[in-house]
Amino acid sequence: xxxxxxxxFQSRFPSDRSKPFIETAGGRTYTYAEAEQxxxxxxxxxxxxxxxxxxxxxVQVEKSPEAVFLHLASLRLGxxxxxxxxxxxxxxxxxFLSDAEPKVLVCxxxxxxxxxxxxxxxxxxxxxxxDGEGHGSLVEDSAxxxxxxxxxxxxxxxxxxxLYTSGTTGKPKGAMLSHHNLSSNLLTLHRAWGWNSxxxxxxxxxxxxxxxxxxALGCVLLNGTSMLFLPKFDVGQTLRLLPxxxxxxxxxxxxxxxxxxxxxxxxxxxTMRLFVSGSAPLLxxxxxxxxxxxxxxxxxxxxxxxxxxxxxxxLDGERIAGTVGPPLPGIEARITGTEGKALAVGDTGMLEVRxxxxxxxxxxxxxxxAAEFRDDGFFIxxxxxxxxxxxxxxxxGRAGDMIISGGYNVYPKEVEAVIDALEGVAESxxxxxxxxxxxEAVVAVVRRQEESGGPSEGEIIAAVKRxxxxxxxxxxxxxxxxxxxxxMGKVQKxxxxxxxxxxxxxxxxxx
Ligand code: MCA
Numbered sequence: 001x002x003x004x005x006x007x008x009f010q011s012r013f014p015s016d017r018s019k020p021f022i023e024t025a026g027g028r029t030y031t032y033a034e035a036e037q038x039x040x041x042x043x044x045x046x047x048x049x050x051x052x053x054x055x056x057x058x059v060q061v062e063k064s065p066e067a068v069f070l071h072l073a074s075l076r077l078g079x080x081x082x083x084x085x086x087x088x089x090x091x092x093x094x095x096f097l098s099d100a101e102p103k104v105l106v107c108x109x110x111x112x113x114x115x116x117x118x119x120x121x122x123x124x125x126x127x128x129x130x131d132g133e134g135h136g137s138l139v140e141d142s143a144x145x146x147x148x149x150x151x152x153x154x155x156x157x158x159x160x161x162x163l164y165t166s167g168t169t170g171k172p173k174g175a176m177l178s179h180h181n182l183s184s185n186l187l188t189l190h191r192a193w194g195w196n197s198x199x200x201x202x203x204x205x206x207x208x209x210x211x212x213x214x215x216a217l218g219c220v221l222l223n224g225t226s227m228l229f230l231p232k233f234d235v236g237q238t239l240r241l242l243p244x245x246x247x248x249x250x251x252x253x254x255x256x257x258x259x260x261x262x263x264x265x266x267x268x269x270x271t272m273r274l275f276v277s278g279s280a281p282l283l284x285x286x287x288x289x290x291x292x293x294x295x296x297x298x299x300x301x302x303x304x305x306x307x308x309x310x311x312x313x314x315l316d317g318e319r320i321a322g323t324v325g326p327p328l329p330g331i332e333a334r335i336t337g338t339e340g341k342a343l344a345v346g347d348t349g350m351l352e353v354r355x356x357x358x359x360x361x362x363x364x365x366x367x368x369x370a371a372e373f374r375d376d377g378f379f380i381x382x383x384x385x386x387x388x389x390x391x392x393x394x395x396x397g398r399a400g401d402m403i404i405s406g407g408y409n410v411y412p413k414e415v416e417a418v419i420d421a422l423e424g425v426a427e428s429x430x431x432x433x434x435x436x437x438x439x440e441a442v443v444a445v446v447r448r449q450e451e452s453g454g455p456s457e458g459e460i461i462a463a464v465k466r467x468x469x470x471x472x473x474x475x476x477x478x479x480x481x482x483x484x485x486x487x488m489g490k491v492q493k494x495x496x497x498x499x500x501x502x503x504x505x506x507x508x509x510x511x
Contacts, residue, residue, distance in 0.1 A: 006075035037147035042073035045142035053078030058102035062132035078152030087469035156180035174363030251407030279407035331355035403432030424454025
């Protein structure tokens with residue numbers, strides 16, 4: 001049996017390949033035949049460029065149907081797909097390209113010169129381009145190639161994708177996801193969420209993270225049906241297309257913004273059967289407001305880059321606000337205290353999970369991988385949680401200082417390193433403060449070497465904007481003469497969160 005994820009997807013394509021797969025916001029439709037042929041041609045080109053099974057394929061491109069076909073091509077080749085957030089700046093890309101050592105990089109045409117130089121300096125054999133409209137050397141150079149590319153035979157534990165997730169030390173680590181990690185989890189989700197032949201997904205998520213690339217796109221591919229495909233989330237476009245969809249997946253910010261628009265009502269949701277939320281905690285007020293407004297109860301689930309999905313509220317059964325539901329079938333969850341001892345039902349501690357969905361480890365980081373697994377194979381998620389008597393899991397916090405802003409993980413150390421390197425800055429502490437749109441917003445508290453001298457708030461924000469992805473940039477920078485520390489000398493970020501929460505004004509109401 002070929003465990004290649006593409007082979008599984010292809011086995012579920014409609015026998016009539018002329019069936020629609022993607023309909024873009026502009027109304028253009030791509031069939032399953034086009035997906036099969038384009039991904040075959042792309043695989044043929046990448047193979048000609050020397051991409052072998054196990055080689056990394058780095059991709060930093062705008063969301064487009066061709067980007068989906070490129071992901072399928074990578075799977076067909078048995079290559080390791082490395083999707084990169086389009087907001088990543090050159091400084092971040094240097095790390096990814098040095099660490100992953102991809103054979104080929106596919107980037108936006110406008111980035112080709114700068115990213116191309118970075119890539120060549122790090123031994124990348126070839127740089128191809130792809131823009132949001134489906135043009136670029138990837139498409140041109142593969143145009144005449146044979147579309148019938150034989151899917152590589154892969155074992156279940158071979159790596160299908162490498163997704164970087166920052167670490168508390170600030171340097172992102174590559175999470176290795178195998179073909180079986182993904183196929184087992186997607187088949188579980190497809191069943192658990194009741195996918196059927198009438199389903200149409202409204203896809204408004206980016207394609208460079210688990211939620212949009214595996215959970216949303218993967219369920220559609222397993223279902224062999226179509227999706228309405230937005231280049232990025234837009235409230236108006238979403239409301240326009242909802243009456244033609246049956247399933248929507250989003251982060252809490254999507255739901256907050258939809259609720260802020262008077263166009264969200266029962267009529268707009270008349271064809272919908274399922275709204276899924278994840279990537280960040282859904283506020284109970286958002287959960288309730290959405291039910292009141294639309295009559296639909298959001299299904300909140302929980303996952304990680306390292307595990308894809310772990311828990312989910314039930315499709316049929318009570319969906320409880322503030323919980324992410326019980327573990328999915330085939331996945332075990334437990335709460336542990338110090339030294340990994342299992343705690344009693346209802347107690348709060350570290351959430352650990354075990355199952356076929358749990359990744360193969362961090363790329364070239366054996367020690368960090370070992371540190372995050374127990375001897376019995378449970379993965380230490382870093383989330384603080386409790387499990388109630390019905391088995392429903394509630395995430396109550398995070399062990400580290402990680403901030404989740406609009407569904408993206410932000411690790412304070414990465415931002416603090418940029419600020420601390422600035423002339424005139426003595427030290428900084430980055431925390432997440434409540435934000436009505438993004439859930440949490442990145443905020444920096446800075447102690448300057450001189451009370452009055454040193455960089456201004458605007459200069460600090462500009463400096464971070466230069467080096468890091470836009471969503472990591474502090475929304476505010478506050479100055480202080482002293483950072484609060486505990487007896488061990490560790491900065492007390494909880495104290496900062498309390499003292500600055502009052503001063504951090506929430507943004508003007510969204511439309
Ligand atoms: C954009 N901005 C943000 C964010 N996104 N600021 C903080 N947090 C964000 N997430 C800022 C930009 O820097 C810019 O500021 C301004 O907002 C407008 O940028 P734009 O790109 O237009 O923003 P947007 O279109 O409003 O995007 C907000 C968004 C987006 C739709 C919530 O962030 C998004 O699509 N989030 C989804 C993330 C996701 O897919 N997460 C799944 C990860 P300025 O103008 O000052 O530069 S997978 C995962 O978490 C696990 C595995 C799981 O369980 O799913």
